[in-house]
Amino acid sequence: MSTGFKVVIPARYGSTRLPGKPLLDIAGKPMIVHVCERALEADAEQVVVATDDQRIFAAVGDLGLQAVMTDPNHQSGTERIAEVARIMGWADEQIVVNLQGDEPLIPPGYIRDAALALAGQDQAGIATLAAKILDVEEIFNPNAVKVVLDKNGYALYFSRAAIPWNRSTFPDQHDIASSSLPHLRHIGMYAYTVGFLQRYCSWSVSQLEGVESLEQLRILWHGEPVLVRIVDKTPEAGVDTEEDLNRVSRRLLSGWPTKS
Structure with missing residues (x-):
């Protein structure tokens, strides 16, 4: 698989908490x-x-960057990216990274990691990232999505629940420092082949996906593998609120390192 990759950034104007966020x-x-x-x-x-x-579209073009107008009726960023791939005529084997438009503090190395992980194998059409959980409260936080891997680094399951469940220490004792099996937090960045993207968009919503409200479970439901690359740490949160906007502004104005 080629190591060259493209990045598509879905960006909608509408946002309940921050209209015009992009x-x-x-x-x-x-x-x-x-x-x-x-x-x-x-x-x-x-x-x-x-x-x-x-x-x-106009703002991005005025700054010399490339934008594509897509169907306003898409239900997800994944569908929007698949439309871009069709418009561009990208080949089935082309690797595309889905980068969320509200993640200005994402380490560039993580984008590259996802793409190179996918390019380095031939079993999965999709790769994503995860990081070791260091805060025990995070394990039990339903907003932090956990992932369990097989011995080869492919996902067995994603869940908002505390998985894997340590029968010896949960729920009253939380000694994650000494755990032989680390808990991993899923980082919602994906690299896909264009061929996989088109297959994914042809599938209906799965029952597991509906229960957990996790789009990636559709892939496992349909029996396709998901490769997971483990990175050093969970990246800083993106921008969802005015407080987030102020936090990210302070970080960038203070000389936050953008090379990694």
């Missing part, structure tokens, strides 16, 4: 521009913003 100013630039810069720093061969809003 265009909000962070340290003198629209947020979507910071995200594009992370992708370029990862050495992506092409970076495309996938949007359904003319304001985002």
